[in-house]
Amino acid sequence: MQTTIDRRRFLRACGGATLLAMSALTRASPKSTATSSVAAAGTIAIGPGLQVNRFGFGAMRITGPQEWGPPADAAAMKAVLRRALDLGTNFIDTADAYGPKVSEELIAAALHPYPAGLVIATKGGIVRPSAPEWVADCRPAHLRAACEGSLKRLRLERIGLYYLHTVDPEVPLVDSLGELVRLQAEGKIQHIGVSNVTVAELRQARAVATIASVQNSYSAANRRSEDVLIACEQAGIAFVAHTPLARRALTPERRNAQVDALERIAGARGVSMAQAALAWLLTRSPVVLPIPGTSSLRHLEENASSAALRLSADEMKQVG
Numbered sequence: 001m002q003t004t005i006d007r008r009r010f011l012r013a014c015g016g017a018t019l020l021a022m023s024a025l026t027r028a029s030p031k032s033t034a035t036s037s038v039a040a041a042g043t044i045a046i047g048p049g050l051q052v053n054r055f056g057f058g059a060m061r062i063t064g065p066q067e068w069g070p071p072a073d074a075a076a077m078k079a080v081l082r083r084a085l086d087l088g089t090n091f092i093d094t095a096d097a098y099g100p101k102v103s104e105e106l107i108a109a110a111l112h113p114y115p116a117g118l119v120i121a122t123k124g125g126i127v128r129p130s131a132p133e134w135v136a137d138c139r140p141a142h143l144r145a146a147c148e149g150s151l152k153r154l155r156l157e158r159i160g161l162y163y164l165h166t167v168d169p170e171v172p173l174v175d176s177l178g179e180l181v182r183l184q185a186e187g188k189i190q191h192i193g194v195s196n197v198t199v200a201e202l203r204q205a206r207a208v209a210t211i212a213s214v215q216n217s218y219s220a221a222n223r224r225s226e227d228v229l230i231a232c233e234q235a236g237i238a239f240v241a242h243t244p245l246a247r248r249a250l251t252p253e254r255r256n257a258q259v260d261a262l263e264r265i266a267g268a269r270g271v272s273m274a275q276a277a278l279a280w281l282l283t284r285s286p287v288v289l290p291i292p293g294t295s296s297l298r299h300l301e302e303n304a305s306s307a308a309l310r311l312s313a314d315e316m317k318q319v320g
């Protein structure tokens with residue numbers, strides 16, 4: 001973990017440490033077809049009046065390396081975004097910190113005017129002084145400026161779902177969320193979400209605002225937010241699983257028994273590890289909404305075809 005920078009904390013969890021290639025573990029024959037639709041995942045409510053397919057697209061990977069600056073091929077990234085919509089995606093996850101600004105700008109350039117029913121969820125509360133730095137700034141004035149910047153870049157009058165990207169240890173959560181509640185009252189935000197929270201923080205957040213969604217890192221290989229998922233199930237809150245493919249867990253030094261079991265299941269079914277990981281999430285709980293991120297059309301199609309996959313009770317038991 002990096003040291004504290006300024007008055008806020010460095011957020012390694014949000015950053016893009018180099019991920020190692022997983023090709024050797026992807027025992028492929030991925031089943032993707034041009035007709036796969038993420039609608040096969042079913043739908044989920046993100047607060048009253050906002051229903052989306054239970055399978056989204058994470059738009060962090062469409063920026064430059066380390067989620068910094070523009071991508072090498074902006075036209076290719078716009079094609080990925082458009083193809084995501086062709087495949088039934090109606091929930092896109094982004095943040096002002098991705099690029100920074102680049103992901104939101106590309107989404108608007110590729111998809112505006114937006115089709116009816118498309119929800120673009122974005123986040124504020126993290127700044128990027130340089131490529132490796134992800135620094136919390138959840139002061140109310142910053143959140144207001146961040147939200148207004150996202151509205152402009154995304155060319156929206158109201159953001160369907162706006163997350164507090166993290167909890168800033170220097171700013172009381174009630175103050176950060178209080179500002180989001182004010183932005184909501186002004187009509188700039190439809191629903192409020194929180195990201196990278198503990199159960200205790202979620203409880204505090206719910207005392208201040210109606211929380212429509214939690215977004216934490218969660219996958220078969222990474223269960224650190226299991227208690228938060230359970231709290232979301234109990235409260236009927238959508239749990240958006242970020243980093244759903246947990247590719248770092250596929251490296252030899254980080255492998256665990258869950259990954260080994262998932263690999264056996266993927267091999268037996270003739271699907272890729274990414275598809276098995278997504279199928280596990282969709283099976284794990286009806287409140288889980290995975291948002292796999294990719295810059296590749298091939299991976300996008302492969303991932304989308306997972307929306308129809310579910311693991312059996314026996315397979316879930318094997319993964320543990």
Ligand SMILES: NC(=O)c1ccc[n+]([C@@H]2O[C@H](COP(=O)([O-])OP(=O)(O)OC[C@H]3O[C@@H](n4cnc5c(N)ncnc54)[C@H](OP(=O)(O)O)[C@@H]3O)[C@@H](O)[C@H]2O)c1
Nearest residue numbers: 058059060093242243244245246274292293294295296299
């Ligand atoms: N709230 C937060 O703090 C937070 C933090 C991290 C992420 N997020 C959100 O969650 C989304 C997903 O997280 P993530 O992108 O970090 O992790 P991820 O979805 O688990 O994995 C993405 C990585 O896997 C690769 N990949 C995607 N599909 C693949 C496939 N079928 N086979 C092999 N490799 C594949 C991608 O590379 P290619 O580009 O080559 O496909 C990319 O390197 C982000 O886009 C972002 O919206 C939120």
